Amino acid sequence: MIEVLEVGGSALVQDLGRPGWSHLGVSPSGAADRGALAAGNRALGNVPGAAGLEVVGAFSMRVRTDLLVAVTGAAAPVLLDGVANDARVLAIAAGTVVSWGMPSWGLRVYLAVHGGLDAPAVLGSRSTDVLSGLGPAPVQAGDRLVVLPGAGPMPTSEPHPRGVHPASLVMLDALPGPRADWLNDPDELYRRPWRVSALADRVGLRLEGEPLGRAITREVPSEGVVTGSVQVPPSGEPVILGPDHPVTGGYPVVAVLTAAACDAVAQLRAGTTVRFRRGSKRQ
Template sequence: MVSARTLPMGERAFLVEVDGLDEVLAVHGALAASRPDGVTDLVPAARTVLVRVDPRVLPVASAKSWALRAAAGASLGDAAEGPLVELDIAYDGADVEHTAALLGIDADEFVRRHAAARWRVAFTGFAPGFGYLVSDDWPYDVPRRESPRTRVPAGSVGLAGRFSGAYPRDTPGGWQLIGTTRAPLFDADAASPALLTPGARVRFRPRTAGRIAPLPSPRSGDLADAGRSAPDRPVSARSGDFDESGAAQDDGREVDAATRPRTAALRILEPGLLATVQDLGRAGAASIGVAVSGALDRAALRTANRLLGNPEGAAAIEVTMGGLRAVADADLWFAVTGAWGPVRLDGRDVDPFEAHAWPAGAELHVDWFAHGARAYLAVRGGIDVPTALGSRATDLLAGLGPAALRTGDRVHVGTPASTPIPVAPPQSWGAPHDDELELDLAPGPRADWFASGTALYDAVWTVTGDADRVGVRLGGPELVRARTGELPSEGMVPGALQVPPSGRPTILLADGPVTGGYPVIAVVTDASLDLVAQARPGTRIRFRHA
C-alpha cells in the first residue's frame, strides 16, 4: 500500500503526491493499469503523478477517488518492470574530467561506475523523449553547471543531481556532459515515438573500453536534425519539417508530405512577426515529454473553421501581431478571426469573421493588429501539412510539426468537406479586449509555498515583452515565498502560474514544458486561456477566483 494525497492542478487536472520515486513508479503503474475513460494523460515526475481529465467524460472528483483507490492498492514490489533499453555511449563529453573530480574519483573509475549502473526511467520531460534516469547503483548528487550552455548537441549524455539523461535534440542545458549516443531517442513517426518511457530499464553500453574519441557529426538525415530546417539541404518529411524540393525558383519550401497528391495551395510572400500552422493540438502525449501545442486562441480557430464549413479542428495559420502577406495559387475561400487589424484582398478592405472568395493570383494582406495578438487565417479545406503524433500543429519549443513559415513557402490546402459555407456568421464578433483582462484562476498545488494568499489577486499585473507560445511573463510585485528550497520536478498544464525565484509569475501556454521545478500557485481556467492568447505587451491583468 502506498500513502498518497491529491493536490489540485486547475480545474481539469490534479497531482497524486507520494514520498519518492519508488512510490511514483508503483502508483503510475497502478493508475495506468486501471485507467478509466476520461483520463487523458498520466505524467510521472519526481514525487508526483499528474492526472489530466476530460470533465465532459469523467468528473474530476470521480477521477480523484479512483486515483486514491489505485494508489492505496499499489505496492512497491508490484511496480511493473519496463523493457530493457541498451544505449550505446562514447564517454567523450566535455565535462568527464571535471565531473569525476567533483565526485572525488578519477575519470576511468567514473566511466566504469556509470556504465556498470543499472538505470531506469523515472519520468520524462524538458523535451520530447528526454528521460530522467535514476539508479540505486549511482549514489552521487552531481551539481549542475553554474552557467548553462546555450546549445547542447543532440545525443549528448549528461548528469545533474541524481539523474542521468540523453538529449534527443539540440537544446540549451545546464547538465554536466559526459558522453554521446547515436541512439534514436525520439521519432514522432514511429509507433512508439520515445525510446525511453517511464519505467523502462536502461543500460549504457560503451562503444569501446574506457573513453574514446568524439563521434563524428550526425548526417543531415539523422534524428539529431529532426525539427530543424537548413537552407542547404532538403529536410526529410519524417522529421516533421518542410521539404525544400520543387521551389528553387524562390528558395521556398513545399509545406506538404512528399507522398501526398498535390492540391490547391497558397504562397507566403511575408510571414510577418511569426506565422505557424496550428490545429487543436496533440493531447495525450505529455508522458513522453510532448506538449499539447495547437492554437492559443482555440475559440478563434474554431470560429474561422465554422465560417468555412471546415471541421472545427482543421489546421490554419496562426499569425502573431500581423504582417502576413500571401497569394493564392488556385481559387480558395478564406476567413480571418481573432486579433483585430486591417485585412486586404488585392488592396481592397474585407471584413474579418466572414468567409470570402480568394481568387487565384490575388494577394491577401493581414496587416499589423491594432487589438489582440493572434489571428487565424483559415482556408476552406484546411491547411494540409504532415501530421506529427496525430496533429499538424507547430510546437516551437519541442521542434515538432512544421517549422515557422517563411518567405517563399508554398502551403498546400486540403480537399474541402461537403459541408456548405454557412450563410451567416456563427456568432457575434468584435475587437479583442487587450487593455485590461480579468482572468479566472483555479487552485494550484503549491499555494502554501507563498506567504500571502491574497497578494496574487490584489495586484495589477502587466504582460512583459517576454511573451510567446511557451509562456507569458508578468511584471508586478514580488510574491514572497513562505518556503525555501527547490521543488522536485512535477507535471505542468497550460495555464499554470509558475513562480520562479524572482517572485513574478509566468503563465505557461500550449508550447510550455510538460514538467517543471517552479511552484505553481494557481492555474488559469480553460475558458480564460483564450483571453491570454490575445494579451499584448503592456496589457494589464487582474486575477479572480474561479
C-alpha cells in the same frame, strides 16, 4: 494553393494540438487562442481540428485557386489586392493577394481555410511546437501551402466569428493551484494588478509587478504542468505557461487558468495590465 509572399513576424501551422503525450515529454502545443481557430473552422464548415495559420505581425499571400477563408483572433484589417475588406469570412478569387498588417488590438491572427491546411501529422497533429521542433517548420516567404478538399458542406449564410475587443484591463479566471499554500497569502495573486512583460512567447509569458511573498522558499522537484499553469519563480513574479511549455516544471504552481483565460493570454501584448479572479472550473 497558397503562395506566401511576406511574413513580418511569425506564421505557424496550428490545429488543436497533440494532447496525451506528456509521458513522452511532448507538450500539447496547438493554437494559442484555441477559441479563435475553432470559430474560424466552424464558420467554414470544417472539422473542429482543421489546421490553419497562427500569425503574429504583418502577413501577405497570393491564392492560386478560389478559396473560402475566415480571419479570426486579433483585429487586423484585411486587404484584398490592397483594398480593405471588413468581412471576417471571405470568398477569394484565384490570383488575389490577401494581406494584413499589425493588428490594432490583440496579437495573434488566425487564418482558417475551407478544408484546412495540409501538412505532415506528427503524433496525430499538424501543429508546430516551437520548443521541441515537432511539426511543420515555421512558414516563410516563398512557401507554398496546400489546402485539403473541404469535407463538410459549404456555409449557407454569413457567420460572424468572434474577434478580440479592446480593453484597458484584462481579467483572467484562475483556479487555485496545487502549491497555492506556498505563498504567504494566496489571495495576493488576485488582489494585485500585473503587467505583461516583453518576455512572452508560445512557451510562457512573464508578468511584472510587486513580487509575491513565499511561505515555502525551497523549490519542488520537477513535476507535471499544464497549459495555463501560473508558476512563481524565485523572483516572485508569476509566469504563465503557454501551449508549447515544457511538460514538467520546478517552480510551484499557485494557480491554473481556465480554458477561456488561456485564449485571452494568447492575445496579450507587452504592457497590458491583467488581474486574476477566482474561477469555478477549468473548462
